[in-house]
Amino acid sequence: MDTVKANHHKLKLISREFAGFEASFGVQANYFKSLTGWEVEREFEEIHRLYDRMVSGKEALSDSHDLFLCVTDWLPEAIQQGLLVPLNEYLLADPPEGWPEAWSSSMRGLQTDKDGSIYGIAYHDGPEMFIYRSDLFNDSMEQEAFYKKHGYPLEVPETWNQFVDVARFFTRPEEGMYGALTASYPDGHNNVYDFLIQLWSRGGELVSDNWQPLFHQSIGQEALQFLVDLIHKHGVVPKEALEMDSVKSGNHFAQGNIAMMWNWAGFAAVAEMPDMSRIVGKVGTGVIPEGEGPAGRHMSLNIYWVLGIPSGSTNQEMAYQFVKETASAAMDKATSMCGGNGTRLSTWRDNEVRQQFPYYKNIEVVHQNVNSPLPIPEYPAINEVLSQMVDDALNLRCSVVEALDRAASQVHEILKRADYC
Known part of the structure; x- marks a missing residue:
């Protein structure tokens, strides 16, 4: 008492x-x-x-x-x-x-x-899911225009290549509209998870069975370059995404200026809340696209x-x-x-x-x-390395290859100090 x-x-x-x-x-x-x-x-x-x-x-x-x-x-x-x-x-x-x-x-x-x-x-x-504006995908005029441009139907993308096609189609900066959104603020949360989803969905892994870094190899290069290109090459993600964490990106999607994103399922809930959203009843969800080729797979984060x-x-x-x-x-x-x-x-x-x-x-x-990320006590330190890697690449401070190689070296040292390898 x-x-x-x-x-x-x-x-x-x-x-x-x-x-x-x-x-x-x-x-x-x-x-x-x-x-x-x-x-x-x-x-x-x-x-x-x-x-x-x-x-x-x-x-x-x-x-x-x-x-x-x-x-x-x-x-x-x-x-x-x-x-x-x-x-x-x-x-x-x-x-x-x-x-x-x-x-x-x-x-x-x-x-x-x-x-x-x-x-x-x-x-x-979570889990992370594919979240999109169902009203845009179901619009007959949008469907007709997309088919004329690409020669295949406007549907929720199955692959990352299709994702880029759809994102470019819906990107209309003059209308304040973008095809996609990422949560790229370097808080060690979604910016790292975005990279992991890109890596895993292409068949890549963070480390080998004997704890050697693998993420800097060709699949990892493709994965990180994809995220960089969404902003800087294709222009389908607004540069403001570099300052958005998952919460801000989810709230931004709910304002109706984004066609697609992959994010935590809870932000599909935010988009259905009348006091927070302008697109209630216009939101669809599904599985996250997969990488091209036989190694490609639909993946999310647990x-x-x-x-x-x-x-x-x-x-x-x-x-x-x-x-x-x-x-x-x-x-x-x-x-x-x-x-x-x-x-x-x-x-x-x-x-x-x-x-x-x-x-x-x-x-x-x-x-x-x-x-899931590596279930080891050292993972938060590895996560910080990955967060810096993604942020350096997305902000063009160095090349994708340089960012990956530096991070792989740092991760190797973390694992070596902990006697994993």
Whole structure:
């Protein structure tokens, strides 16, 4: 009881800044207060700063927060450093509704350590999907004009070459219209994921089985050059994208001046929200295009956000109760209805969710072809190298080959120091 008094019946949560998270955690905090009387004080931080504070700066070891929304990229390092509380005993004694079968296996693996310890419950799922203006693709005049120009029907592109054709067709700067949009701000998030999607969809890999960098070879050169060319050669992505992170690009798409993008599925939700979007009811989703040739494949990223408990929390039992209640079917659905992406199968299959956000019918399909960044504690350092590499190339500070070779050398040193190779 002394601990309760000292903390004034209050939990402190820290999350990435995103309007969907602010809305969903608001609903879930109010629900939790109605159940327990405990308030949940919420803090939202820019993604780079969130990592610098909670993981790199080890603020998770202090008593500053009781709940931490952590992206799976950071989990191997956070687990190695002892920054999060293992939840196994809580899960055994008092599991969330439907645990664990109510979640896809793809939503349970990345927070589970090799010894079976579980360090959080999935709160917000990507995945990255292809998002486009369905009204433009369905317009008969646009279809006729495209066919006359290219000799094949205007359809959602299957390959990256088709993507470029469609993007160039819809790029009309004089009308303020562009064919495509990327999130190219160097925050180590989408700018890196854009490169990984380009690499993987062409059949490439980051490293070999014996931990030698592979991403700088010919497939990686093709992948990075493609991103550079979208902005500087084809001119189908506005240069403002160099200053846009995933949130800004998603919000920009919702204003109606972009024909296509690949981005987190949650931004298809933003585009269906009347108070945030000018294109409600005009949005389609599908799988991300594949590379040309036999190695080409439709790929997305399996990266998600988990709600965990920082090791320094002085309210761990009550923090777990919040994690448990927030993982319920009703509260997971609330995450989706507020503009995030719930992680339970029941939410993905919910008729009301699908009616409001039609892309949910594609989520399980997308999850059949996903890959994840290297699940090692050193990945955040590698991610920073990749972020700098992409940013240097996109801003034409050096050639694609120079950027890739320098990054491959740095990644090799990181892996060598950690005795991977």
